[in-house]
Amino acid sequence: MNRIDKRFASLKAQGKTALIPYITAGDPAPEHTVGFMHALVESGADIIELGVPFSDPMADGPVIQKACERALAHGTRLTHLFEMVQDFRQTDTKTPVVLMGYLNPIERMGYQRFAEQAAAAGVDGVLIVDMPPEEADEIGPLMKSSGLAAIFLVAPTTSEARAATICGHGEGYLYYVSLKGVTGAATLDVDAVDRQLEPLRRLTDLPLCVGFGIRDGATAAAVGRIADGVVVGSALVNRIAEGADSPASIAPALKAVLSEMRQALDA
Amino acid sequence: MTKFSDLTRLPDARGHFGPYGGRFVSETLSFALEDLEKTYMALRDDPDFQAEFDYDLAHYVGRPSPLYHAERWSKQLGGAQIWLKREDLNHTGAHKVNNTIGQALLAKKGGKPRVIAETGAGQHGVATATVAARLGLKCEIYMGAEDVERQKLNVYRMHLLGAKVIPVESGSRTLKDAMNEALRDWVTNVDDTFYIIGTVAGPHPYPMLVRDFNAVVGREARRQSLEQIGRLPDALIACVGGGSNAMGLFYPFVEDDEVKMYGVEAGGDGVETGRHAAPLTANAPQGVLHGNRTYLMSDEGGQIADTHSISAGLDYPGVGPEHALWKDVGRVEYVAANDDKVLEAFRELTRMEGIMPALESAHAIAHAKVLAPTMRPDQHIIVNLSGRGDKDILTVARIDGVHF
Numbered sequence: 001m002n003r004i005d006k007r008f009a010s011l012k013a014q015g016k017t018a019l020i021p022y023i024t025a026g027d028p029a030p031e032h033t034v035g036f037m038h039a040l041v042e043s044g045a046d047i048i049e050l051g052v053p054f055s056d057p058m059a060d061g062p063v064i065q066k067a068c069e070r071a072l073a074h075g076t077r078l079t080h081l082f083e084m085v086q087d088f089r090q091t092d093t094k095t096p097v098v099l100m101g102y103l104n105p106i107e108r109m110g111y112q113r114f115a116e117q118a119a120a121a122g123v124d125g126v127l128i129v130d131m132p133p134e135e136a137d138e139i140g141p142l143m144k145s146s147g148l149a150a151i152f153l154v155a156p157t158t159s160e161a162r163a164a165t166i167c168g169h170g171e172g173y174l175y176y177v178s179l180k181g182v183t184g185a186a187t188l189d190v191d192a193v194d195r196q197l198e199p200l201r202r203l204t205d206l207p208l209c210v211g212f213g214i215r216d217g218a219t220a221a222a223v224g225r226i227a228d229g230v231v232v233g234s235a236l237v238n239r240i241a242e243g244a245d246s247p248a249s250i251a252p253a254l255k256a257v258l259s260e261m262r263q264a265l266d267a
Numbered sequence: 268m269t270k271f272s273d274l275t276r277l278p279d280a281r282g283h284f285g286p287y288g289g290r291f292v293s294e295t296l297s298f299a300l301e302d303l304e305k306t307y308m309a310l311r312d313d314p315d316f317q318a319e320f321d322y323d324l325a326h327y328v329g330r331p332s333p334l335y336h337a338e339r340w341s342k343q344l345g346g347a348q349i350w351l352k353r354e355d356l357n358h359t360g361a362h363k364v365n366n367t368i369g370q371a372l373l374a375k376k377g378g379k380p381r382v383i384a385e386t387g388a389g390q391h392g393v394a395t396a397t398v399a400a401r402l403g404l405k406c407e408i409y410m411g412a413e414d415v416e417r418q419k420l421n422v423y424r425m426h427l428l429g430a431k432v433i434p435v436e437s438g439s440r441t442l443k444d445a446m447n448e449a450l451r452d453w454v455t456n457v458d459d460t461f462y463i464i465g466t467v468a469g470p471h472p473y474p475m476l477v478r479d480f481n482a483v484v485g486r487e488a489r490r491q492s493l494e495q496i497g498r499l500p501d502a503l504i505a506c507v508g509g510g511s512n513a514m515g516l517f518y519p520f521v522e523d524d525e526v527k528m529y530g531v532e533a534g535g536d537g538v539e540t541g542r543h544a545a546p547l548t549a550n551a552p553q554g555v556l557h558g559n560r561t562y563l564m565s566d567e568g569g570q571i572a573d574t575h576s577i578s579a580g581l582d583y584p585g586v587g588p589e590h591a592l593w594k595d596v597g598r599v600e601y602v603a604a605n606d607d608k609v610l611e612a613f614r615e616l617t618r619m620e621g622i623m624p625a626l627e628s629a630h631a632i633a634h635a636k637v638l639a640p641t642m643r644p645d646q647h648i649i650v651n652l653s654g655r656g657d658k659d660i661l662t663v664a665r666i667d668g669v670h671f
Binding site: 054055056057059061062065072075077078102103104105106107108109129130132134135152154155156157158159162166177180181182185 | 290293294301437444450455456457554555560565570
């Protein structure tokens with residue numbers, strides 16, 4: 001059983017909702033990332049999504065676009081992410097780490113090399129935003145044989161037939177995109193999300209995690225009541241942006257945001 | 268080796284051209300693309316739809332465009348006869364309108380009240396704003412901030428046509444960034460918005476449908492060649508950014524093995540300097556951007572490279588997936604023309620024939636200058652004059668040190 005499945009099994013046993021923070025690796029500079037990951041775990045993260053910076057993040061709003069730019073200004077690339085995860089694993093062998101990003105950096109590295117090195121570094125799952133399951137027939141088996149979970153997105157526009165296909169390919173958890181838009185977009189409609197999760201539950205036993213639009217304890221708690229996990233990205237990356245000139249201030253700021261969400265979810 | 272006759276049966280059901288193409292998009296857009304594919308596949312063989320499209324091309328665009336024998340210039344070059352396919356004479360001044368007419372009809376059939384587009388030189392933006400005005404559709408155009416500066420005339424033209432031009436400040440502030448922003452808009456407004464992509468790139472079915480709408484160029488040229496020359500031409504030349512005008516000219520000739528084809532990319536300062544926009548000529552590695560796999564200029568870490576070209580319309584790091592396959596199977600030879608040669612060609616055609624080409628099209632003209640003298644006077648080359656140069660007058664004036 002990989003770390004993601006173990007983590008969800010244990011959360012289920014405790015009746016808890018997964019809290020899944022996202023940060024872009026290398027933002028504001030590569031030397032801070034591992035420290036941030038530990039800080040996130042200390043303040044209640046169950047799984048960490050580590051963003052792979054990309055020059056053309058088409059599905060992201062301005063907040064994560066700028067995070068990518070800061071990370072790339074320091075030359076952050078996939079091989080550095082592997083080093084970061086390896087470093088993180090020195091002291092944390094339990095918290096699952098999921099890489100999230102776009103296909104081109106992986107394509108350029110080569111699928112085989114990517115899958116082997118990611119797994120060897122201690123990565124547990126991979127979510128490639130611009131790779132739907134239909135295009136995953138080459139990388140999918142390589143990830144599977146390396147023990148990496150292939151995590152896919154489901155959107156409000158996903159038809160039931162497509163959802164069935166995605167559920168058939170998905171591993172680890174399903175990432176439900178709560179709204180039509182880019183990351184960091186406007187507020188989400190919890191009732192609408194609830195209605196859309198319902199048919200998915202009939203299609204799969206995979207945990208359903210909801211992202212996009214979760215900004216504070218209140219929204220986290222509202223979504224937490226209907227989902228198995230909540231993903232928070234831009235709200236954290238905003239804190240990193242604010243502290244970019246004084247990096248020492250960032251970890252406490254991240255902890256404050258995440259702790260509030262943890263308390264709200266557990267209340 | 269792939270038989271060239273097989274090349275007319277692509278893409279496959281999943282939108283692949285051999286290893287290229289595909290539908291690499293975030294999940295939110297999958298539905299809209301499936302929907303567009305369904306709409307288009309139902310209409311492409313529908314006689315009423317084709318009749319409507321043909322009527323607009325004839326009476327609104329002014330087709331067929333002439334095939335003009337550039338006699339004086341041919342004589343000066345002292346080799347093959349050069350024929351110009353005059354897409355510059357279309358309404359709005361470029362081949363781009365063939366595609367926007369077609370896609371606007373699809374938008375109308377799909378009941379979408381709003382259209383968006385990306386644009387580089389502004390020709391596709393103008394062509395989109397034009398058809399939107401005619402159909403009463405709300406229209407917003409994404410354009411890199413650097414291109415807004417380079418192409419002020421087209422920006423104001425779009426404004427006059429009732430479109431809103433949104434300057435894109437992210438990334439390299441050129442065409443690829445405009446496309447990123449258009450995709451972000453589409454993912455947000457997918458319910459009421461049709462995205463009119465301007466080239467044979469993007470996720471399936473765009474490369475196919477943009478090709479089909481532009482193939483009128485090659486069908487006409489083939490017929491005109493038989494009528495005016497009495498046989499098929501020996502060679503075709505067209506510039507390639509995303510590659511829609513080249514695709515439009517080449518596609519109907521793809522099975523004519525005796526017709527050589529040359530796609531001319533933007534050499535910028537020279538392919539060897541790294542400052543160019545010529546992924547095929549430079550043998551850029553395979554990559555995925557904007558929904559399709561293709562030859563793509565990126566660094567070792569997979570970050571998209573900055574591109575350089577005198578022409579905003581060719582300033583793009585990738586290329587249509589069907590061109591990528593045609594390079595691999597050897598159907599088309601891809602070469603590059605550098606900025607200085609392009610400018611020279613721009614001036615030469617203007618002075619010799621009284622025809623001012625767009626800087627994009629001047630890439631094809633520049634290669635004709637190289638190719639024609641290597642051929643005999645009884646041989647024939649068709650060059651796609653994909654757009655007119657009025658929009659580039661300010662750019663050329665600036666290079667000449669003249670400021671208005």
